[in-house]
Amino acid sequence: MTTQSPGTPLPPPKERRRLREHASLTQAQLAARLGVSRETVRSWEAGRTTPQGSRREAYAKLLATLACPPALPPETTRGTRPDARTKRPHREDRAPADSPVAQSAAGSCAAGSPAAAQxxxxxxDAxxxxxxxxxxxxAYLLTGRRELARESVEQAFQAAWHRWPEVAVDPDPAGWVRATTHEYALSPWHQFRPRFRNPEPPPAIPADRALMDVLLSLPPSYRRTLLLYDGIGLGLPETAAETEASTPATASRLLHAREAVVARLPDLAAPGLLRRRLAEVASAERLRAARPAVVRMGGERRARLWTRAAITFTVALISVTVLALYTAPTxxxxxxxxxxxxxxxxPRAAPGPLSATELALRAKLRAQLFNGPQRLSPQPR
Structure with a gap:
């Protein structure tokens, strides 16, 4: 029996839970596959403990299989009924493959995992x-700002390039960059920046403008949940894991967001119509991302500037400390x-004429002799 070293890479605890829920597996079913107890699996997903040895190897292989499950051959799928664990979501629960909003979710296992030869x-760049x-x-659907949308994507990819050794081995690099982009775009600090205080021109088409107004009126968490589920086509567990919320809370946000949209736009009550309208609004704007080389060079230049600033501040702090020690009294x-x-x-008063008391005191002092030897005066010989 061979065991892996304690350094075998494992996804984060939240990703472990997301992969299990995506495969429609309970903690008891996963524990039965690994030959451990349900409490052990719960502790692994909570991050309280970490598997070691052969259990770590088996757990890592099972999670990798859940992340990118192998396709069954045609002769195996014919005449077999898919069970609850391998059943694919309904067509209305998935975004169309050619949707501009869903392109980042499609093929994340293939394009999100860099080849070893690259x-x-x-x-x-890929x-x-x-x-x-x-x-x-x-990002444009989340913020309604074209410039902020491009900046959010550039900031997310610059962070990914800065932490590329970690992102390259992530089970879902596309999801990592997507989550970073959404968090930067929805940051509340942008409202204090002068360049983003004035609103940008809305879409030219009245229907697109009405939909954008409804989206921007929703709370940021509701807006992001609606985009992930109806715009991209993620499942409810995946949406809950990416927004760092529980599945019931995510379902409640989604229902309230849909009710708010349908209340102002009753035409979008039909299933699948909201997803199509989001794709149309997103593709109507001429939004172009910068070239990958520009993003990489910008990230490297920013890293160099921050490094130089940190070195300059450290040198200045050391210089001030040395000067204070040199000039301090011994x-x-x-x-x-x-x-x-x-x-x-x-007491001395303000300038002006002397009073009677002061005049009398001055005369008295001038009339008296000073203590000490008499003043010598020269005498002729």
Whole structure:
């Protein structure tokens, strides 16, 4: 029996739970496959414990199979009834393959996993070419701003290039970049930026403008849930995992978002019509992403600037500390005591004519002799 080392890569705990729910497996069923208890699987998905040895190897292989399940041959699928674990979602629950909004979700296992023979630059460019065009449209549906949509995609891919060793081995690199893009686009700090204080021109078509107004009136979490489920075509467990919410909370957000859209646009109550209208609004705008080389160079240039700024700040802090130590006193110097009032001398007043008391005091001082030897005066010989 051979075991893997403790360093065998495993998805994060939230991704483990998402893969299991996507395959319609319960924790008890997954535990039966691995030969462990249900409490052990629950602890693995919560991140409290981590499997080791042969269990880690078996768990990693099972999760990899759930992430990209192998296709069954035609003779195996003919005459066999799919069970609950292999049943594909209904056609209305999946976005059309040619939808501009759903292009980032389609083929994430194929295009999201870089080939071993590719260099990091080639793998990054392939991922960018596959995901960037649709991500720009998704960010536009979330924000209603064309410039912010392009900036969100560039920031997400620059972060991916900066952490490429981690993103390259992620089970779903396209989902990683998509989640980063959506989080940056919906950041509340953009409202404090001067360039985004004024709204951009709305779509030219009145129907598209009405749909964008409804989308932008929804809370950001509802808007993102509606886009992931109805726009991209993700399932409810995948949408809940990407928005970091529970499945019941995600279902509630989706129902409230649909009710708000149908209340203002009753024509979109038909199943599948909202998904098609989202794709039409996203594809109507001429949104183009930057070239991958520009994004990579921009990320590298920003990293160099931040590194230089950190080095400059560190050097300045060290210089100030050394100067303070050099100029600091080496012995204790007591503070100067406050002045005391001389009795008989009135306090100094503002400039002006002297009073009678002051004139009398001056005459008295001039008339008296000073203490000490008499003043010598020269005498002729």
């Amino acid at each position: 260099t990091p630059t080639e793998a990054f 991922l960018y070419a596959h995901c960037a065009p649709s991500l720009v449209r998704q 012995r204790y110097e007591p503070p100067v005591p406050p002045g005391r009032t001389v009795p008989g001398v009135p």
